[in-house]
Amino acid sequence: MKKIFLLIAILAISVLSCGNNDNKNISAAPENNTQNVEQIIQQHASNEININQNSSSDREYSGNLAKGMDEEFTTDGKLHEEKFLNKTFGYTDTSDSFKIQKDSKGYFLTRYVDESPEQDNSSSRREEIVRLKLEKGTILQEVSNEPLAYAYDTKLKKMVFLNPENDYRIILATD
Numbered sequence: 001m002k003k004i005f006l007l008i009a010i011l012a013i014s015v016l017s018c019g020n021n022d023n024k025n026i027s028a029a030p031e032n033n034t035q036n037v038e039q040i041i042q043q044h045a046s047n048e049i050n051i052n053q054n055s056s057s058d059r060e061y062s063g064n065l066a067k068g069m070d071e072e073f074t075t076d077g078k079l080h081e082e083k084f085l086n087k088t089f090g091y092t093d094t095s096d097s098f099k100i101q102k103d104s105k106g107y108f109l110t111r112y113v114d115e116s117p118e119q120d121n122s123s124s125r126r127e128e129i130v131r132l133k134l135e136k137g138t139i140l141q142e143v144s145n146e147p148l149a150y151a152y153d154t155k156l157k158k159m160v161f162l163n164p165e166n167d168y169r170i171i172l173a174t175d
Helices: 002-053
Strands: 088-090 097-103 106-114 125-135 139-142 149-153 158-163 169-173
Touching: 106 139
Parallel strands: none
Antiparallel strands: 088 097, 097 106, 106 125, 125 139, 139 149, 149 158, 158 169
C-alpha cells in the first residue's frame, strides 16, 4: 500500500512540475509571437517595395501569368481589322466564343454563349450582340456596362482583351 501511495505522489509531483514549466513557456510566448509578427510585417513591406520598384518590362513571368497578361498594349497606330474582322475567337476559360463584325453603323461584337449544362452534350447557343466604339484609332471598346475592349497587339501578334479602367493594359490574349 505504501508503494502505491508513493507512486501516486511521484506522479502528482511530476504533473505539477510539468505544469509549472508550461506556464513559464506560455508567459514568454506572447513576446515571441509579437516579435515574429513584426518581422513578418517588415518582410512583407520590403517585398512590396521590391515589387513596386521593378518595371513591367523587367518582369520575369514564373508561369503564374500568361504571356502578355497585365502588360502594356503594343500598337503601330493601325486597327489591323483584317486580323480579326469576321473571325471567331474562343474565350480561354469557357466554351463561349465571339466574332467582331462591321455594318453601316460601325463595329459590333457577337457573343456565342453556350447554355447547355456540362453533362449534357446538346449544343444550345445564345447570341448576344454588343456595339463597339473605336477608341484611339486602334481599340474597339464595348458600349455597355462591362468595361472591356478588344484590339490587335502587334508585339504578341494576337487579338487581346484590354481593361479600359487600367490604361488599356492587356487582360488576356486570345488563342
